[in-house]
Amino acid sequence: xxGVTQTPRYLIKTRGQQVTLSCSPxxxxxxxxxxxxxxGQGLQFLFEYFSxxxxxxxxxxxxxxxxxxxxxxxxxxxxxxxxxxxxLYLCASSLQREGNExxxxxxxxxxxx
Amino acid sequence: xxxxxxxxxxxxxxxxxxxxxxxxxxxxxxxxxYWYRQIHSQGxxxxxxxxxxxxxxxMASLIITEDRKSSTLILPHxxxxxxxxxxxxxxxxxxxxxxxxxxxxxxxxxxxxxx
Numbered sequence: 001x002x003g004v005t006q007t008p009r010y011l012i013k014t015r016g017q018q019v020t021l022s023c024s025p026x027x028x029x030x031x032x033x034x035x036x037x038x039x040g041q042g043l044q045f046l047f048e049y050f051s052x053x054x055x056x057x058x059x060x061x062x063x064x065x066x067x068x069x070x071x072x073x074x075x076x077x078x079x080x081x082x083x084x085x086x087x088l089y090l091c092a093s094s095l096q097r098e099g100n101e102x103x104x105x106x107x108x109x110x111x112x113x
Numbered sequence: 114x115x116x117x118x119x120x121x122x123x124x125x126x127x128x129x130x131x132x133x134x135x136x137x138x139x140x141x142x143x144x145x146x147y148w149y150r151q152i153h154s155q156g157x158x159x160x161x162x163x164x165x166x167x168x169x170x171x172m173a174s175l176i177i178t179e180d181r182k183s184s185t186l187i188l189p190h191x192x193x194x195x196x197x198x199x200x201x202x203x204x205x206x207x208x209x210x211x212x213x214x215x216x217x218x219x220x221x222x223x224x225x226x227x228x
Contacts, residue, residue, distance in 0.1 A: 104156035
């Protein structure tokens with residue numbers, strides 16, 4: 001079974017631009033979560049989607065948004081990029097059941113210049 | 114903030130068992146204990162999880178104390194490829210249709226397996 005895939009793997013943007021990252025979950029997984037990892041803050045939860053609805057949201061500004069499609073694929077968008085948005089963005093998928101584990105993709109490395 | 118406490122770093126000799134401790138003294142009755150690891154610059158990898166019973170899979174064993182206030186991840190025969198940051202996480206899961214509960218990562222334990 002294929003794992004979680006994320007595209008692109010690497011991205012370079014400049015301040016003020018916007019970016020869209022894509023995540024395809026494991027087949028059959030309908031829950032998708034996004035995380036940001038930086039050297040200073042570590043791994044931080046961004047948001048969680050299930051059935052095209054945001055179920056949970058972390059403490060990030062409104063510039064960070066996401067959505068989920070009917071095939072469970074998800075995208076996240078960051079508008080008006082800041083230097084501090086440079087990070088590894090990770091997507092994780094899981095089955096919707098009690099205690100189920102999340103499986104992570106390889107991440108998208110975003111660099112903002 | 115993370116609800117777990119782990120040592121910052123540990124060393125282990127190749128071929129020996131690696132025992133990684135985790136304290137979660139404020140764990141609630143419906144919270145699971147999860148272990149993930151992250152090899153440099155890769156996405157975190159799920160290892161194992163448990164609620165109150167000890168668990169074992171092909172990667173590791175998870176020992177949870179009876180009061181559930183602490184746990185130990187055991188890698189029975191550590192190899193150089195097990196060098197990684199190991200995260201212990203407690204998480205509420207509400208089941209189908211609800212939020213699965215986000216993972217709150219602390220700083221983890223950096224395990225170095227040495228030849």
